[in-house]
Structure formats: C-alpha cells, structure tokens
Amino acid sequence: MVVTPQGNHMTPVKPPSGAAGAVATTATSPLTKKDGKLAKVRRGTPTRSAAARRRDLPVALLLIIPSVVGFLIFYAYPTFRGIYLSFTDFHVLSPPNWVGLANLREMIHDDVFWHSLWVTVYFVILSVVFGTLVSLVTAVVLHRVTRSSALRGVILLPFLISNVIAALVWQWMLDPQLGIIDMALQHLTGHSIDFFGSGNWAIPALAAISVWKWMGYYALLIFAGLQTIPPTIYEAGRVDGAGEWQMFRRLTVPLLRPILVMVVVLTVINSFQVFDIVQVTTKGGPANASNVLQMYIYNKAFSQFDFGYAATMSLALFALLIAVTFTQLRLARANESDLN
Amino acid sequence: MAVTLAPTRNGQRPSSPSRSRKLSPGRIVAWTYLAVVVVITLFPFYWILRTALSNNYLLASHPSSPLPVGFTWGAFERALGIASPAQAQAQGGSGASLDIPLYLRNSVIYATSQTVLIVLFSSAGAYAFSRLHWRGRNLVFNVLISALMVPGVFMLLPNFVLIKDLGLTDTFGGLILPGGLFQAFTLFFLRQFMLGLSSEIEEAAIIDGAGPVRIFFRIVLPMSSAPIATVSLLMFVNAWNDYFWPLLVTSSQNVQPLTLALGVFKQSSPTAAPDWAGLMAAALIAALPMLLLFLAFGKRIVNSIGFSGIK
Numbered sequence: 001m002v003v004t005p006q007g008n009h010m011t012p013v014k015p016p017s018g019a020a021g022a023v024a025t026t027a028t029s030p031l032t033k034k035d036g037k038l039a040k041v042r043r044g045t046p047t048r049s050a051a052a053r054r055r056d057l058p059v060a061l062l063l064i065i066p067s068v069v070g071f072l073i074f075y076a077y078p079t080f081r082g083i084y085l086s087f088t089d090f091h092v093l094s095p096p097n098w099v100g101l102a103n104l105r106e107m108i109h110d111d112v113f114w115h116s117l118w119v120t121v122y123f124v125i126l127s128v129v130f131g132t133l134v135s136l137v138t139a140v141v142l143h144r145v146t147r148s149s150a151l152r153g154v155i156l157l158p159f160l161i162s163n164v165i166a167a168l169v170w171q172w173m174l175d176p177q178l179g180i181i182d183m184a185l186q187h188l189t190g191h192s193i194d195f196f197g198s199g200n201w202a203i204p205a206l207a208a209i210s211v212w213k214w215m216g217y218y219a220l221l222i223f224a225g226l227q228t229i230p231p232t233i234y235e236a237g238r239v240d241g242a243g244e245w246q247m248f249r250r251l252t253v254p255l256l257r258p259i260l261v262m263v264v265v266l267t268v269i270n271s272f273q274v275f276d277i278v279q280v281t282t283k284g285g286p287a288n289a290s291n292v293l294q295m296y297i298y299n300k301a302f303s304q305f306d307f308g309y310a311a312t313m314s315l316a317l318f319a320l321l322i323a324v325t326f327t328q329l330r331l332a333r334a335n336e337s338d339l340n
Numbered sequence: 341m342a343v344t345l346a347p348t349r350n351g352q353r354p355s356s357p358s359r360s361r362k363l364s365p366g367r368i369v370a371w372t373y374l375a376v377v378v379v380i381t382l383f384p385f386y387w388i389l390r391t392a393l394s395n396n397y398l399l400a401s402h403p404s405s406p407l408p409v410g411f412t413w414g415a416f417e418r419a420l421g422i423a424s425p426a427q428a429q430a431q432g433g434s435g436a437s438l439d440i441p442l443y444l445r446n447s448v449i450y451a452t453s454q455t456v457l458i459v460l461f462s463s464a465g466a467y468a469f470s471r472l473h474w475r476g477r478n479l480v481f482n483v484l485i486s487a488l489m490v491p492g493v494f495m496l497l498p499n500f501v502l503i504k505d506l507g508l509t510d511t512f513g514g515l516i517l518p519g520g521l522f523q524a525f526t527l528f529f530l531r532q533f534m535l536g537l538s539s540e541i542e543e544a545a546i547i548d549g550a551g552p553v554r555i556f557f558r559i560v561l562p563m564s565s566a567p568i569a570t571v572s573l574l575m576f577v578n579a580w581n582d583y584f585w586p587l588l589v590t591s592s593q594n595v596q597p598l599t600l601a602l603g604v605f606k607q608s609s610p611t612a613a614p615d616w617a618g619l620m621a622a623a624l625i626a627a628l629p630m631l632l633l634f635l636a637f638g639k640r641i642v643n644s645i646g647f648s649g650i651k
Contacts, residue, residue: 059552060468060477066461067484070521075487078498085498092501138377141370151374153638155381156645160630162581164599165623168606169384172391172616178403180387216381220645244366273493276583280603294493301497302588311497318494 085311092307103312113313115288116296119203123292124271126207127214131267134215136260139222140252152223155216163213163276170209171196171281196282199289206290209277214270218263225259226252261332265325272321293317392416392621399617415621419605440625442593443601447626450515450586450597451579457520459572463564465522466530467556471542481531487524500588514589515597519579526571533567534560570644573637577630598626 086103088096107113142152158166173181176194186192195205229252237247253260275294278284284291284299293313301310391399395410402409420440468474469481499518500509508514537560545555561568583599590596596604605622606614634641 056472056552057474060472060474063464063468063472063556064480067465067522067527068480070461070518071484071487073502074499074518074521075490075495075524078495078502079490081501082494082498085501092504134377137373141373145367145370145374149639149642151378152642153634154378156638156642157385157631157634158381160577160581160634160641161627162583162599162630164581164583164602165388165627166384168602168619168623169388172620173384173387175616178400178616180404183404212380212384215377217645220642224645269491273491275493279583279587280606297497307497307501314494314497318491321491322489 082311082314085308086315087312088308090308090311091305093305096308099308103309106309107312107316112288112291112296113293116291116293119289119291120272120274120293123203123207123210123274124268126204127210127271127274128264128267130207131211131214131218132260132264134211135218135222135263136256138215138219139226140248142219143223143226152216152220155219157216158213159217161213164280166209166213167277167280170205170212174205196290197286199286202282202286202290206274206277206281209281210271210274213277214267218267221263222256222259225256229255257332261328264332265328268324268328269321272317272324388620388624388627391617392624394617396615396617415615415617416625418615418618419622419625439593440598440601440622443596443598444625446593446595447580447597447599449512450582451576453512454516454520454579455572455575457516458523458526458575459568461521462523462526462571463530463561463568464556465527466534467560469527470531470534471537471539471555471560472552484522485524485528487522488528496584496588503589509589510591510595512595515586515595518585523575526575529571530564530567533564537563569637570640573633573641574644577633580630602626 085096087098087100089099089102090096138155142155173179174195176182176192176197182192193201195201233251233255234247237251242250273294274292275298278290278292278295279298282290284295294317297310297313297317300306300313390406390408392415393408393411393413395412395414398410465484469477503509503514503518506514508517541559541563542555545559550558580597581599582597586595586597586600590600593601593604602619602622606619
C-alpha cells in the first residue's frame with residue numbers, strides 16, 4: 001500500500017521489451033537526479049555481454065523459486081480464494097456452496113456488523129488522533145533537546161514486546177480492585193472505574209494500550225523524518241524572527257507532511273486490524289461494546305464456523321482499507337514534499 | 341521516499357537546530373515532558389517485575405505498595421511449573437501446571453526457523469532481483485511486491501483453510517511456512533540495499549571466473565551483512581510476538597508458542613482472584629528474550645526504524 005507512491009523510485013528502468021532491449025535499456029534509461037544511486041550501480045553493466053545475461057537467467061530463476069512459490073501459494077492463491085469464498089456458504093467440513101450475493105445481503109442487514117464497524121472506527125479515530133499527536137510532540141521535543149539514542153531506545157521498548165503482554169500488564173494496572181492506576185484514581189477522585197467491564201471505557205482503554213505500544217515506533221519514524229530537514233531552514237526562520245511555535249507550525253509540520261501522512265496511514269491500517277489486545281482483555285465484551293470487526297470475523301469463523309460470511313466481512317474490511325488509504329494519500333498529496 | 345534514506349544519515353548531521361544549551365524555561369518544559377513520557381513507557385515494565393516478585397495472596401492487602409509484597413520467587417516457580425500444586429495454591433496460584441519450558445521451546449523453534457528461512461530466501465531473491473540481469477526481472481519483482489497491498493488480515497482465513505487442506509494444522513510446518521517462504525517487506529528491504537552495492541568487486545570476481553552463485557555467497561552476502569542482521573532482528577521480533585496466526589493454526593501445547601500460553605495461563609487461573617503474580621512472571625519470561633535482544637542490539641533496532649517505516 002505505502003509502496004505505491006514509490007513505484008517510480010523502485011523501477012527506474014522499464015523491463016526490456018525487444019530482443020535487443022536487454023542491453024539497450026540500461027544504457028539509454030533516462031536517469032533522474034533521484035536515481036543517481038542506481039545510475040552508479042549500472043554504469044559497469046552495459047559492458048557485460050548478452051552471453052553473461054543468458055548465463056544469469058537459470059541461476060536467477062533458481063534463486064527466486066522460494067519467493068515465487070511462497071507468493072503464489074500463500075499470497076496470490078489465498079487472496080483470490082478469499083474473494084471466491086465470500087460468495088459462498090462454507091463451513092470448512094463440506095465444500096463451499098456458491099450463494100452469490102447472499103452473504104453481502106446478510107451483512108448489510110446485520111446490526112452486529114454495523115455496530116462492530118462503528119466500534120472499530122471509534123478505536124481507529126482515538127488511536128490515530130492521540131497516537132499521531134503524542135508521537136509528533138515526542139519526536140519534535142526529542143529532536144530539539146537531545147541526540148541520545150539511549151533515550152530513543154527507551155521509548156521504543158513497548159514496540160518490542162508482544163501485544164499480549166502489553167494487554168495483560170495494562171489490564172492488571174487497570175484492574176478495578178487491585179490495579180495501581182485504579183488505586184490512584186480512587187485516591188484522587190474517590191471512585192473507581194472498571195475499564196474493561198464498562199461499555200463506555202472499554203474502547204478508550206484499548207486505544208490507550210495501543211497508543212502506548214506504538215507511540216515510540218511512530219515517534220522514531222517522525223524523528224528520522226526530522227533529521228532530513230536541513231538545519232539551515234530553521235536558521236533562516238530564526239533570522240526572519242520566527243518564534244518556536246511559529247517554526248513548528250510553519251516549517252516543521254509542512255516539511256514533515258509526507259512522513260506524517262505515512263504515520264497516519266500506517267496507524268489507520270494497523271488499528272483497523274486490531275485483534276490481539278481485544279482477544280486477551282475483553283473478548284469483544286461487555287455486550288459487544290468492544291466487538292471490533294476483526295473480533296467479530298474471528299468469532300463468526302471459529303466459533304460459528306460460518307467461513308463464507310466471515311470471508312465476506314474480511315473482503316469488506318479489505319475494500320474499506322484500500323478506500324481509506326487512497327483517500328488519505330490523495331487528500332494529503334503524500335508524494336510531494338515541500339523540501340524539493 | 342525520504343524516510344528510506346534516513347538511517348544512513350543518522351548521527352551525521354553536523355548541528356542540531358537547538359538554539360542554546362542554556363537551561364531556558366522552554367528546555368525545562370521539554371525535559372519535563374520527556375521525563376513523563378519515559379515514566380509512562382517504563383512503569384508497566386517495572387510493575388510486571390514488582391508483581392512477579394510478590395506473593396499473590398498478599399498483593400490483595402497491599403495493592404499500591406511500590407515494592408514487591410512478601411518478596412518471593414514463587415510466581416516464577418509457578419510459571420515454570422516447578423512449584424508443587426500445594427505450594428502454588430498456598431501462594432494464590434491455581435495449582436494447574438503450565439509447561440512454560442515447552443512453550444518456550446516452541447517459540448524458539450517458530451521464531452528461529454521462520455527468521456532463518458525468510459532471510460535466506462529473501463536474500464537469494466533480492467540478489468536475483470538486483471545483481472543478476474534477466475528479462476522480465478522488474479516485472480516479476482513488481483508482481484511480488486504487490487503483496488504489500490493486501491492486508492495480512494484478509495489472507496488469514498483463506499490461508500487457514502489452505503493449511504487445513506494441506507493437513508498441516510497444529511504442525512510447525514503450518515505455523516512457519518506461510519511467513520517463511522516469502523514476505524514482500526524483507527525482499528524489498530534487501531533488494532533496495534543490494535541495488536546500491538558497488539559493482540567493481542563483482543566485476544573483478546567475474547574476470548577471475550566466478551559464477552553468479554559463487555558471487556552471491558562470497559561477495560554479495562558478506563557485503564550485505566548489516567541489513568541482513570537488521571532484517572533478521574525485525575523478523576525474529578515479529579515472529580516471537582505473533583499471536584493471531586498461531587491462534588488459528590495451532591491447538592496443542594506441543595506447537596503453541598508462548599504468546600498463546602499466556603492466554604491459557606490467564607484462563608486457568610480463577611477469575612474471582614486471578615493469579616496476577618504468576619501471570620506477570622510468565623509475561624516477564626516471555627518478554628525476556630526481546631529485552632535481551634534490545635540490550636544487545638538496541639542501537640541497530642533504533643536506526644532500522646527509519647527504513648522499516650515503509651512496511
């Protein structure tokens with residue numbers, strides 16, 4: 001998904017078209033400034049003979065066998081089969097039964113599905129807004145005051161542990177009887193909140209876990225982006241008398257736009273697929289309050305063995321992800337950086 | 341995309357945009373903010389340790405004590421299954437034993453073999469897609485990379501059905517193969533690096549009569565050791581922390597990895613008074629390899645983030 005805008009960057013040379021094309025393309029390909037690195041690599045190759053190329057082919061085919069086989073069996077085939085299954089009535093034990101759009105019709109009239117979609121969107125909005133905000137502020141502050149890679153390492157720590165552990169420890173800290181956060185709440189406000197047992201708090205609590213887990217990762221992505229902004233731009237801003245806040249708003253944020261868009265897109269994609277932390281803590285409860293789409297799909301498939309319907313919902317989620325991502329990329333013009 | 345270039349620039353920036361090293365009010369606010377972030381980041385880790393070293397019965401009477409309550413290694417003994425049932429129940433455990441060492445072994449097999457396979461196959465593929473010249477190379481590469489477009493979640497169900505058809509459910513083969521043969525990200529990551537290698541050494545080797553296979557093993561692989569190490573780390577962490585796929589394809593404790601065991605452990609402890617100490621001890625054991633990797637390779641992981649953002 002994120003790779004699409006890079007298409008031109010990845011394939012500066014078009015696949016050879018004619019018989020003589022193999023030699024000709026490398027020599028005549030238009031080399032833009034961006035492809036300078038590749039140009040250097042290729043400079044030596046035009047001298048290689050067509051014979052060497054023919055000798056490369058069998059070895060190349062041998063080396064890509066595992067990748068191609070893996071792609072065909074575990075990516076291409078399941079993708080098409082998933083689309084096919086979504087039009088069938090399929091309960092694993094008996095072969096799939098073509099039912100056309102029946103699953104789709106069921107989905108449109110399924111209140112639980114719409115509720116799940118809403119719950120998921122709520123989770124995504126909370127995760128994206130707070131996650132991006134906290135990551136951005138953390139990255140900018142880090143970049144302004146310290147070069148310490150140890151500190152950057154520390155904030156990355158939650159990213160390295162599994163969702164399951166993150167969910168368990170937060171559930172323990174938020175426990176309505178013995179949790180340390182709940183003790184603090186009782187101390188401060190006088191009453192306690194059963195975060196995972198309450199319909200209103202389950203999704204915000206799950207989003208908080210997700211933000212805690214991913215904040216450091218996104219902050220480091222933004223930090224890497226900050227490092228590509230030339231310091232001279234800030235010096236110029238300072239000469240023009242811009243204050244700290246003005247420079248953040250007028251220089252940092254616009255120049256970071258491509259990376260901010262990427263962080264938002266990644267957060268949206270990841271959040272729509274949330275499952276682990278829900279499965280460990282609430283299992284979708286209480287009363288479907290945290291029944292995110294992925295949880296509902298899982299239960300349909302593995303508790304009720306309704307694989308056809310589960311596949312339909314997966315397909316809907318897939319279509320939704322593509323639509324949302326393309327809209328975001330389009331709205332934000334992610335390809336363009338103001339830096340060039 | 342600018343971010344792909346970020347790691348090579350780390351630390352090479354001559355000056356930071358910071359205005360002065362003086363302790364201005366702005367810097368105090370900034371450091372206070374960072375201190376709060378660090379505390380929120382690290383506190384749960386401390387709380388895991390503090391709870392794991394506590395006696396589960398006594399936890400209930402001193403829930404807000406900052407130090408372990410009734411210090412004991414009992415929780416770890418329960419998690420590792422070396423406490424006797426009577427002993428376990430006396431400390432608030434369930435008495436049900438859970439074979440953590442077995443799950444640990446499964447996690448090691450799963451994460452290690454998947455990492456070795458995917459890195460080996462991806463570097464072989466990356467070499468063919470970057471250093472060898474053959475017709476259709478870029479076309480095939482672009483087709484493979486299109487896998488990045490399809491979210492993993494969409495392929496879970498059909499892949500599960502496929503593994504079931506192949507009779508591989510609840511085997512390491514079914515667990516490892518889907519992510520062990522091909523992952524678009526590793527292939528793309530390694531190919532991007534190999535494209536940038538200088539061809540001079542390679543040409544010298546060709547003049548000396550070395551074939552492509554020899555060049556791959558003797559020249560390109562050693563020269564790519566840094567990105568291979570990075571991608572291996574990322575793949576290992578991913579596999580170690582994986583939960584959803586193992587949940588679908590495994591059902592017995594001979595194959596299930598640790599992440600699933602934590603769920604089992606939680607369910608086996610009484611819901612009215614859960615064995616939080618034992619649970620946190622088990623979580624700590626499960627997280628320990630990641631924490632050790634972090635201590636050993638933290639800097640490499642941190643610097644890899646700029647690149648892996650394309651994931």
